[in-house]
Amino acid sequence: MERxxxxxxxxxxxxxxxxxxxxRPEFEGDITINVFPxxxxxxxxxxxxxxxxGEDIMREEPLVVRFNVIKGFLNLVxxxxxxxxxxxxxxxxxxxxxxxxxxxxxxxxxxxNTNKPLHLGHLRNIFLGWSVSRIxxxxxxxxxxxxxxxDRGIHICxxxxxxxxxxxxxxxxxxxxxxxxxxxxYYVEFDKAYKAEIDTLVAAGKTKEEAEKSxxxxxxxxxxxxxxxxxxxxxxxxxxxxxxxxxxxxxxxxARAGVGFDRNYYESETYVLGKADVLAGLEKGVFYExxxxxxxxNTAEGLDEKVLLRRDGTSVYMTQDIGTAIKRFEEYxxxxxxxxxxxxxxxxxxxVLFLILRKLGFPWADELFHLSYGxxxxxxxxxxxxxxxxxxxxxxxxxxxxEARRLGEQLSKLDDxxxxxxxxxxxxxxxxxxxxxxxxxxPRKRMLFDPAAxxxxxxxxxxxxxxxxxxxxxxxxxxxxxxxxAPDRIQSAGLRPEERTVIKLMHQFxxxxxxxxxxxxxxxxxxxxxxxxKAYNAFYQAVPVLKEEDADRRAFxxxxxxxxxxxxxxxxxxxxxxxxxxx
RNA sequence: GGCCCCGUAGCUCAGUGGAUAGAGCAGCUGCCUUCUAAGCAGCUGGUCGUAGGUUCGAUUCCUACCGGGGUCGCCA
Numbered sequence: 001m002e003r004x005x006x007x008x009x010x011x012x013x014x015x016x017x018x019x020x021x022x023x024r025p026e027f028e029g030d031i032t033i034n035v036f037p038x039x040x041x042x043x044x045x046x047x048x049x050x051x052x053x054g055e056d057i058m059r060e061e062p063l064v065v066r067f068n069v070i071k072g073f074l075n076l077v078x079x080x081x082x083x084x085x086x087x088x089x090x091x092x093x094x095x096x097x098x099x100x101x102x103x104x105x106x107x108x109x110x111x112x113n114t115n116k117p118l119h120l121g122h123l124r125n126i127f128l129g130w131s132v133s134r135i136x137x138x139x140x141x142x143x144x145x146x147x148x149x150x151d152r153g154i155h156i157c158x159x160x161x162x163x164x165x166x167x168x169x170x171x172x173x174x175x176x177x178x179x180x181x182x183x184x185x186y187y188v189e190f191d192k193a194y195k196a197e198i199d200t201l202v203a204a205g206k207t208k209e210e211a212e213k214s215x216x217x218x219x220x221x222x223x224x225x226x227x228x229x230x231x232x233x234x235x236x237x238x239x240x241x242x243x244x245x246x247x248x249x250x251x252x253x254x255a256r257a258g259v260g261f262d263r264n265y266y267e268s269e270t271y272v273l274g275k276a277d278v279l280a281g282l283e284k285g286v287f288y289e290x291x292x293x294x295x296x297x298n299t300a301e302g303l304d305e306k307v308l309l310r311r312d313g314t315s316v317y318m319t320q321d322i323g324t325a326i327k328r329f330e331e332y333x334x335x336x337x338x339x340x341x342x343x344x345x346x347x348x349x350x351x352v353l354f355l356i357l358r359k360l361g362f363p364w365a366d367e368l369f370h371l372s373y374g375x376x377x378x379x380x381x382x383x384x385x386x387x388x389x390x391x392x393x394x395x396x397x398x399x400x401x402x403e404a405r406r407l408g409e410q411l412s413k414l415d416d417x418x419x420x421x422x423x424x425x426x427x428x429x430x431x432x433x434x435x436x437x438x439x440x441x442x443p444r445k446r447m448l449f450d451p452a453a454x455x456x457x458x459x460x461x462x463x464x465x466x467x468x469x470x471x472x473x474x475x476x477x478x479x480x481x482x483x484x485x486a487p488d489r490i491q492s493a494g495l496r497p498e499e500r501t502v503i504k505l506m507h508q509f510x511x512x513x514x515x516x517x518x519x520x521x522x523x524x525x526x527x528x529x530x531x532x533x534k535a536y537n538a539f540y541q542a543v544p545v546l547k548e549e550d551a552d553r554r555a556f557x558x559x560x561x562x563x564x565x566x567x568x569x570x571x572x573x574x575x576x577x578x579x580x581x582x583x
Numbered sequence: 584g585g586c587c588c589c590g591u592a593g594c595u596c597a598g599u600g601g602a603u604a605g606a607g608c609a610g611c612u613g614c615c616u617u618c619u620a621a622g623c624a625g626c627u628g629g630u631c632g633u634a635g636g637u638u639c640g641a642u643u644c645c646u647a648c649c650g651g652g653g654u655c656g657c658c659a
Contacts, residue, residue: 034601293657310657317659347587348654457621460607467621475618541623
């Protein structure tokens with residue numbers, strides 16, 4: 001194209017002006033070049049220019065067999081043989097795997113508090129971070145997956161205190177309750193008792209604010225936090241015991257959700273970090289002192305002033321985040337990038353954090369990134385833990401799996417499958433529905449969680465994609481041994497439009513994956529996978545495979561199917577979703 | 584109020600400067616004695632929040648306004 005341009009018009013093509021795009025399905029062609037940007041440069045009308053360029057390209061490029069011009073759009077038709085080659089490629093190796101880049105990336109994608117169980121919001125966070133990790137690995141990065149556990153502070157003391165007061169020694173073992181659920185139950189108990197005390201105090205004539213501050217049970221919790229900080233053995237022992245219950249619960253949920261971490265950071269260990277770094281910054285003149293506290297001034301950058309160390313010398317949240325970031329880069333030499341998968345309610349926090357680290361002069365400060373995902377809303381409105389409107393993660397998974405089972409049993413395609421194998425399948429399908437539902441939308445946007453739609457197994461869903469994969473596997477099983485096909489015979493016989501559509505979508509996939517990795521956006525992978533399997537289903541319905549009489553075409557279509565299955569399985573792997581061989 | 588994000592079909596979402604704006608769901612029609620109907624084919628459905636601007640061309644970029652959300656502690 002560049003050559004054609006130079007030879008015919010003796011003008012250089014402006015860099016980055018040449019845009020190749022996939023031809024829209026309603027026109028004939030595979031690749032489209034828009035010539036509008038060049039008409040002024042060359043002084044030709046759009047149609048004439050497009051036609052002349054089309055002729056030149058045809059002459060120079062054997063891959064292009066035909067072209068047509070509609071308005072200023074030059075549509076090029078690529079030879080069938082080239083598309084057949086794409087099938088060979090995708091069959092022979094993983095086209096969604098790129099060579100190692102040597103780059104090491106840390107992804108933080110969970111930061112639960114240890115006083116209550118995981119909920120729907122955590123699931124979006126976890127699935128998103130897990131998928132981003134897989135996508136980054138697929139494009140060749142080395143990924144370190146980490147979580148931060150907020151295991152200390154007033155919240156956990158509240159649960160501990162309520163358990164001491166009202167628990168009668170209840171344990172997960174004897175009650176049969178999951179550990180995180182049990183601890184969460186006492187957090188609620190605390191809140192109830194606290195509110196009752198407030199009411200009593202207000203009835204006795206105190207204002208609401210006074211009552212909220214002076215309720216005895218709150219003072220007791222605060223006292224417990226002081227004892228924790230002083231290292232009181234009794235408090236520490238209870239803390240370890242109850243946190244242990246929570247971890248058992250979390251780990252059960254993580255295992256079921258199919259996610260894991262390479263490293264856990266506990267707030268009880270990191271909350272002391274950062275102080276020294278802030279003091280060092282003070283010395284360097286990056287920060288300043290006012291009223292005995294240490295501040296950073298970000299007003300020049302359009303942000304505010306922010307306290308980093310209180311007057312009494314204790315840290316704030318920001319302080320430990322500064323320290324933790326520094327520690328991570330020390331712990332992982334060669335770490336090139338750190339991605340925080342955290343909700344967009346913390347946009348401002350991360351802006352400030354990154355700015356501070358830049359001011360402190362860390363060379364890696366520009367490689368920090370906040371993957372800011374939107375909140376999950378319910379049809380009834382926002383999820384609020386205080387109002388009990390949160391959707392529990394375990395309950396939700398139970399529901400989608402139950403729905404998968406209900407439909408699976410109803411369709412009764414699995415009657416010869418063992419009960420254990422069925423359990424595994426329904427688990428796989430239910431989780432696919434849930435994960436795909438949460439991953440198919442742009443992570444940056446807030447999304448509405450419709451419980452009915454999330455357990456849907458038809459249409460634009462995870463199970464639909466799984467179904468297509470299972471269908472292909474069944475086809476391949478019935479086909480028996482693999483036979484070869486001759487590309488030139490396919491070339492001369494021509495491709496069916498359904499075949500061509502599938503192959504083009506497959507061909508685009510590697511660049512979509514790359515784009516998803518750049519933008520940290522699994523929804524791009526999710527949507528491309530859907531497009532691909534949708535096109536495959538149209539092909540499957542319209543074009544015979546096993547029943548095709550011509551041996552070459554039959555083998556070719558089987559390989560096309562094999563390639564689609566392979567790409568689909570890998571794409572779903574990148575989303576953290578498993579695919580079955582039958583369903 | 585300052586700053587940040589979002590307004591696309593009845594609903595949920597794709598579409599980050601190009602052609603007549605797409606999909607799923609919902610509603611309506613067809614297609615299973617033939618490779619898995621969790622499927623396929625089709626119909627219905629849109630002033631891309633509003634008004635300006637930039638451009639050969641704007642859902643996409645800029646400005647203002649309207650509507651929704653978030654955030655602005657020596658809390659975590």
